[in-house]
Amino acid sequence: xxxxxxxxxxxxxxxxxxxxxxxxxxxxxxxxxxxxxxxxxxxxxxxxxxxxxxxxxxxxxxxxxxxxxxxxxxxxxxxxxxxxxxxxxxxxxxxxxxxxxxxxxxxxxxxxxxxxx
Numbered sequence: 001x002x003x004x005x006x007x008x009x010x011x012x013x014x015x016x017x018x019x020x021x022x023x024x025x026x027x028x029x030x031x032x033x034x035x036x037x038x039x040x041x042x043x044x045x046x047x048x049x050x051x052x053x054x055x056x057x058x059x060x061x062x063x064x065x066x067x068x069x070x071x072x073x074x075x076x077x078x079x080x081x082x083x084x085x086x087x088x089x090x091x092x093x094x095x096x097x098x099x100x101x102x103x104x105x106x107x108x109x110x111x112x113x114x115x116x117x
Contacts, residue, residue, distance in 0.1 A: 052066050
């Protein structure tokens, strides 16, 4: 289950049937929409290579390493089936889900992560 404090408008999640939805498209965001029964209807989207490629990251010569063409010091590494985000050579955080990655991106750039799914 997703915790309400993990989400912000623009995050992509999936419903229990696997259909993608963007926070803010369901209905007007109110405190009531983030109650436990509502959140049980949605699950995180697991971060995958396909999503990274759709977000503009490129696979580089090192196996499991992806770089962004604009922010080339920002890298994602796949290590033991976990994604690790690195910035300027320092490992920052393990990233399991798309909405976590969107939040990191937004925190660092002030912009939405553009993804072609």
